[in-house]
Amino acid sequence: MSACDTLPMTEARLDQPDPWTETEYLALGETKSRIELVNGGLLVSPAPDRAHQGINFQLMRILFEPAEAAGLRTFHESNVRLASNQILIPDLIIGHMSRHGGVCDASEVVLIGEILSPSTASVDRSLKRQLYAMAKVDWYLTVEPDMSAYESVTLRLLRREGDDYEEVAVAKQGETLHHDQPFPIVIPTAALV
Secondary structure, rough: HHHHHHHOHHHHOOOOOOOOHHHHHHHHOOOEEEEEEEEEEEEOOOOOOOOHHHHHHHHHHHHHHHHHHOOEEEOOOEEEEOOOOEEOOOOOEEEEOOOOOOOEHHHEEEEEEEEEEOHHHHHOOOHHHHHHHHHHOOHHHHEEEOOOOOOOEEEEEEEEEEOEEEEEEOOOOOOOEEEOOOOEEEEEHHOOO
């Protein structure tokens, strides 16, 4: 547990000028919006809608047992420190982190999952992908819903190769994503919608 995990959470104002420190960011406490710290600036997105939350719940349900069998823990919407003054809140994290504390380090994370939404898709596909790779998170799973009605999804599992990711498995609606790493993964797309 780091010193930042024990900081008291108080209300902070969002109108201060950049750059934000990690201590100032963590002092924000819980907010209705998802607020992430990127290179001293704040990245703000709305809270996930019910369709997004439903996909995340089903994904957690499917991956929990195989991850646990591999000695890994599964969490949703947890703070992950990628670098100094850089904390993101992925939809899903699986790794060797403690069940206690408010922030885990990227070195503890084996797989990060992001569910794309209209407000975050471009950031998840580019900026976050780059930041996760630079932090040496080995596996990145994206869930790409049909944005108009959330009635279908495409899953992409990517493995880190240097400072970027290489796609190793894809499943479109009606298909099942299979892969044996970083633990046995079997995700039927139909179970997510």
